[in-house]
Every structure is written in structure tokens, then in C-alpha cells.
Amino acid sequence: MSEAVLEVRDVTRHYQKRRPGRPWQKDVVRAVDGIDLTLYRGEALGVVGESGCGKSTLAKLLVALEKPTSGEIRYRGKDINAVRGADWNTMRRNIQLLFQDPYASLDPRKTVANIVGEPFRIHRDLVPKHRIRDRVRELLDMVGLDPDHLDRYPHEFSGGQRQRIGIARGIALNPEILVCDEPVSALDVSVRAQVINLLTELRRELGLTIVFIAHDLDVVRHFSDRVITMYLGRIVEEGPCDAVYDRPSHPYTRALLSAAPRPDFDRPAVGRILLEGDPPSPINPPSGCSFHTRCWMARPECAQQVPPPFDLGDGHTARCLFADEVATANPHR
């Protein structure tokens, strides 16, 4: 496997939240609760999970928009929250974030030239001032927008085009890593495929390492080499895409895959796993394996201990005590 570019070591991010009705008391929201993860050069890593599982917090942690409560994230061997000066500049330049909502993430009062050109005004050594507009033109052309539209405002573009503007801004500094937080969720179905194709193309051309967060499981499989499943702030399964999708070894991953509505008319209806209830709150996550309250194969010992990673070979691990039984277990006991 190629070299590691980003290493996440036992990272947690807890938020304080005032208790509704009792504002003098505070709860701790365990948004990310002990994550270990390595991102390798050139790979596309998919992240799946439901809302509240910590996907977006993870994205912000990876680009140093949020500081971990504990643990560290190392880029090229240096903690991204401890670097200063030139190292800080390099880190910022090389790790970029693509936001989910192309309507909220572009300043409505700035022109496209300003939005896409802003990174160059912060990192001044890359492009001389008088060349910025030309560089923005090139970038717009790369993402499939008309370079002559650079003096327009975001509201003059459709959702898909706005996301392209966001992508142009994201790749402006020629980053090494692009973290995409639900990049196509806000887009119309017929436009999604275009944006995914654009990301695929750019990844190949620019040699990007991509973290691809999405809840559309088919899209993640199509785009990513490896995938992690998150549940209540923890990674419950990790592995090469094909291994995880073809042989899900955490009961949650299997339920997630089985619940996704798919136009698959030959899939037998009997194998479907319908989870009960909603994901529990990250304020007081269940003891032991946090999935045990909804798990269709839970046993008493699941509430006692946090399962260690179960190694299934080829970099495929699942945090389930019975990971070797999941793929074959009958969900309808």
C-alpha cells in the first residue's frame, strides 16, 4: 500500500450542550468518539453513516476547522493543530474541504472571480496578483463552467453549477487532499452524475487523495477504493469497498446496505433487515458496543465491552465481537 498522508490517532471531539430547560446544566455530545484512521496517498476513502454519526465533524477535524478534544491528526508526520508558520501554510494549502450545500457555502455578495480567487490572495506566493483572473478562468474551464462568467454572482447559477464553483475553489491551491462532505446530496438526480464524473476526472488528473462522505451507498461504492462505516462517533467497519459491500461484517453495515432502497427487482425481500427505532443520542451513547440497542444479533456480552477491531484480512476490520458470523447470520431469528 502507498504511503500514509493523513493519520488520525484516537481522535475525539466532544461538544458541550446546555440541557434544554436547564441551561445551567451541560451535556457532553460525543460527536466523534475515538477514531483511528489512516488515509493513503492517491486513494478515495468513502465514509458512510446516518446523520449524527459524526461524518461531518470528522470532515471538519480533517481540515482543521475543528480541534480535537483529544488525540491528534498528523499530516506528513506533523500534528495539524500544532503546526505554525510555513508548515501551517503548507497544511492548509494541501487539505481542502468541499462543502455539502452549494447554496450556503458561497458568499452571495462576491463574484465568482472573488470566490475562486480568494485562496490566491491568502496564499500570495502561488500566483502573482495580475495573473489571478487568468488562473480563475483556467479553473472554471477545468470544472466545466464558462470562463467568461467570472464576474457573475452565485445566484446566477444553478445548484450543479454552484457546486462546480465550490470545486474550483477547492482545487485552486492544487491540494493533495480534498475532503468532500456530501458533495452531491443537495443536487438534482440528473445533475449528480455530472458532478461525480467531474470529481472522478479531477482526481485522476490532479492525483488527488479524496475523502468522500455521502449517504448514497451506491455512489460511495462507485467512487471509493476503501470505505468506513460510522455509527455514533465511532468507526464500526473499515475495508476495501468490494469486501465491505459484498461481505459486510458489522451488523450495522449489513443493515444499512439492506435498507437502502434500490431498483433491484431480483433481490429477495426476505433478506431485508429492518432496524428498530432511531439511532440513539450521542449525548449518552449505549454502553459497550453502541449499536447493541438496535442490533439484530446482540448478545448480553455486547453491552459489557467496546468490541476491539476484528481482523477479517486484507485491511478489512469490523468492531463486532461476532464479525465472522455477520455475513452469514440469519437476520430473522
Place this chain on the structure above:
Amino acid sequence: MNLANRAKSTVDTASPASPPSSSALLEVTDLRVDFHTRAGRVHAVDGVSFSVAAGETLAVLGESGSGKSVTAQAIMGILDSPPAEIVGGSVLLEGRDLLTLPAAQRRAARGSEIALVFQDSLSALNPVQPVARQIAELYRIHRGMGRSEAWRRAVEMMDRVRIPAAASRAHDYPHQFSGGMRQRIVIAMALALDPKVVIADEPTTALDVTVQAQILDLLAEQQRERDMGLILITHDLGVAAQVATNAVVMYAGRIVERSRVRDLFLDPVHPYSHGLVASIPRDLPRGSALPAIPGMPPSLTARPGGCQFHPRCPLAQPRCRTDEPPLLPVKDGRESACHFWTKVGER
């Protein structure tokens, strides 16, 4: 053209795409809705016809701006007018035209005979009233029940949609429920008066995958039990495939294809539906280009002439720019609004 269209679509509603044994419960014929905007009058719904039989689930597929939600609101009679105006067509519920019904009768029919499940449960519910009271209100107004009787029925209804410990949660306010549970309350409200037809407008779009599966199951089960007609409005092809038997695909205010859901996926007869189905990443080599539809949906104020889809269509010919294709039967009881439907999917 208008008249001819109308006559045709009345005939077509009996198409074998719906089970031949059951007769239509709700029959929408040539529905037209305009919006008065600063840019002038725009056609949001432009001659839409479909029908639903008892026990049938019809998916109305389309992306934002295709007119699917406006269609639902027009049927329910909850369009904001102005700016919206229903300029033509009829909505027959068991032979009665809802559009020409006097306001009082219309109000009485709404909720008790035809009901809507809203997309966004947080804004569909009153935040300052306990949920059971909101369900009970339906029984008090429509059935004239007393306070306690209505409350009892409301709790019963919450139990029917499987809200755990319904009786103890009846006094809770909407914000105290999770998204999935709130959506169940909204469904309980829609089903409370035992309507014959339920329209679900993107009922699971705001929900997580595992919760979405629960809600879709609940809808399907309630529909089976009560033999309702269910119209499922969605942009998600997977959701349509899982729940519906028949489907209409909308594009820029018109229906472009009418098929059984299975046929729609295996052998679409309109280039737009073909594009949608093809862009689902399945069985494609990883990282290969997805077959995407180029361009974007037209804005209502700047609609292309002729076939609305021609600027994005791989099959477009000069004729498509001028000549709007009507929705016509093509094969196996299916309908397509494309001059060149036989070429769809050919490469």
C-alpha cells in the same frame, strides 16, 4: 390540440398499466396549473393526467421544478393562489370533480377522503400543541367527537403507526420526537380519517436510510390493510422501485413516461427516464464515467420550445425543437412522450 389531448388522455387513463380489475378511484385529467410571476405567466403543470385505483401505488417521479409537488397541492386544493392558478383539467374522486366542488364540501373531503403526508414533519406540525391534540382535532372537526373520545382515537392512531408507548407520549410536543417518529405522527394524521387516497409528498427525503426503510414499510403496510390508493411523490428512483407498482415520470410540468415501475427500470421508453435510470451507479467499473444527462432542468420562465427535453436529449432531431410530442401509447400499455421512443437506449 388542447381538446384532442384531453379526449385522448381520458381514454388513456384506463390503460392496462393499472390493474384492469380495479376501477380508478382518483382520476386526474389534463390538469394545468399556472403561476403568475414577475416574469409573466409560467406553466408549472402542463396537462397532467393519471389515475389511481384502490390498493394501487403510483409513483410520481421527477426532480425539483418538474411540477410534481404542485400537482399534489392542486389535487389537495392547498395551492397558494395567487400566485398559482388552476387553469384547466379535472380531479375526479369517485366521479366527483374536486376542482368544482363548493369550498365547504371541498374542505370536508380534504383529510377524510383524500389526505396528504407532508415532506417536512417539523413544519407540518404545530410546534406549540401536543401531538395527540393535533390528531384529535381531526376527529373533533370532521367527526364531531367529544374531547375525550377524540383523544382516545388519536392515541389509538399513534399506536397504529407504531409509536412506542403511544399513550405516554401523547402529551409530548413535536420537537420531543425524533425525525422518524415525527414522520409517523404526520402519517397518523393523514390516515386518521381513513381516507381513500393518500398522497405522500417526498415522505422520507428528510430521513436516514434505516429510518426511511421503516417509514416506507409502514406506508406500504397501511396501504395494504386499508386498500387505499397511494400516490408517492419522489425524486428517488430506489424508493419508487421499492414501494410502487406503477409510475409516471414528470419533466418540466409534463408527464414524459407512464409505465409499470419494473418496466421503467428495465426498459425505459423515454430518453429522460433512460438517463435517470442509467445514472444510478450499478455494476459499473469503479471510477468509470457515469452516463450522465448533460445540462440542467429548464427553468419554468425559459422553457425550450418543442419537446422540453430536447436540449439535453441524445436522440434530439430538428423536429424535436418545434414539435412537442404528445404522451401516446407505445407498447405493453405503456406511454411515452417521445418522437423517437424506439431508439431509446440504443447506442
